[in-house]
Amino acid sequence: MPSIPTSPWLLDREAMEKDEAARLAPYAVRAGDSAGRVHPEERHRYRTDFQRDRDRILHSRAFRRLEYKTQVFVHHEGDHYRNRLTHTLEGATIARTVCRALRLNEDLAEAVTLAHDLGHTPFGHAGERVLDELMRDDGGFDHNRQSLRVVDLFEDRYPDAPGLNLTQETREGILKHGCSWEHPLPLPPLGKQRTLEAQLADAADEIAYMHHDLDDGLRAGILDEAALGETALWQRARDGVDRDATADVNDNVRRSRILTAIINELITDLIEASAARLEGSRVCCVEEVRAADRALIALSDPVATDKLALKRFLLERFYRHPRVRHMTRKAEGVIAELFAVYRESPELMPGAGRGRGEDEGPARAVADYVAGMTDRFAMSEHRRLLDPHEPC
Ligand code: MG
DSSP, X not given: OOOOXXXXXXXXXXXXXXXXXXXXXXXXXXXXXXXXXSSOOOOOSSSOHXXXXXXXXXXXHHHHHGGGSBSSSOGGGOTTSOBHHHHHHHHHHHHHHHHHHHTOOHHHHHHHHHHTTXXXXXXXXXXXXXXXXXXXXXXXXXXXXXXXXXXXXXOOOOSSSSTTOOBHHHHHHHHOSOOOSOOSSOOOOOOSSOOHHHHHHHHHHHHHHHHHHHHHHHHTTSSOHHHHTTSHHHHHHHHHHHHHOOTXXXXXXXXXXXXXXXXXXXXXXXXXXXXXXXXXXXXXXXXXXXXXXXXXXXXXXXXXXXXXXXXXXXXXXIITSHHHHHHHHHHHHHHHHHHHHHHHOGGGSOHHHHHXXXXXXXXXXXXXXXHTOXXXXXXXXXXXXXXXXXXX
């Protein structure tokens, strides 16, 4: 092994940790203060523990499967619609922007955001609802809980530890609002609030999906601009764009400018309102953030009200639109029928899926297996197992 060169410009992990200590705000999480991993490991020479978490998530199989999991539209409906992978990446860039402005830990927020949807079922929330219903007598199903199961249990990468063996801080961020369910590994201790980086991952997720669902809804012709004009966020963005626009700007560019103005208003407000809350709260360390009475990463009250109105608009006009509901119904049928087939004949699942049933019951093993599927794998399994025209 070559000797380590000495150079004043070489930044090893210890130097990065010192840099974080000097550069980050006092209430940010520092990698050097991490509570560590469930299974202790030797630390890396050139990456902090949170950078390592991020890389482990990015290289996981579950992360690659996000590409073929629905956000709102099933993947074969069009090449330009978002899927869970692009949603996740858009959320992660928002999280990084806000972190950098607030001097929080970008690596931790990025790791949490990249992992936040790993537990999503095929076909988006429709799949989650059905699995929760089918698992009602066996502990239910929730995608946040499932994300933690994925990183803690299902990625077999290391000889001495199950899952990705992430740090407690990243696991705390993925866990979201605590839990009342059994989990095979010790859960990270939770305060009243989560770290600012974890709070930010939630806010970034929401801004990301509102922005791209507007874009995708308009692209699909399900949403229209005239109706969107009822919402304050759209109105403000449109008026600003129309005021500044040159006469010959085409519709696509104009719409894109309006969407950019909306996401820009939300992110800017999130940065500035959170900075004001942090200043007003006088928190000066992570423990005080955890003990605070309210989350400190949040939009200002007026913008939060406008965002809620837009969210309701999307719920009524987009997620409950007949075309989306039709897709949802078909997806629910696929999930429910696959669940029933595997419950009755667990031997149809590959070995790993059946093995888990010995620890946590056969229903959970089926839920884990079905939840891990991509849309296209679920559809091909459904065809293979349930289409009478397919050969057995
Ligand atoms: Mg999400």
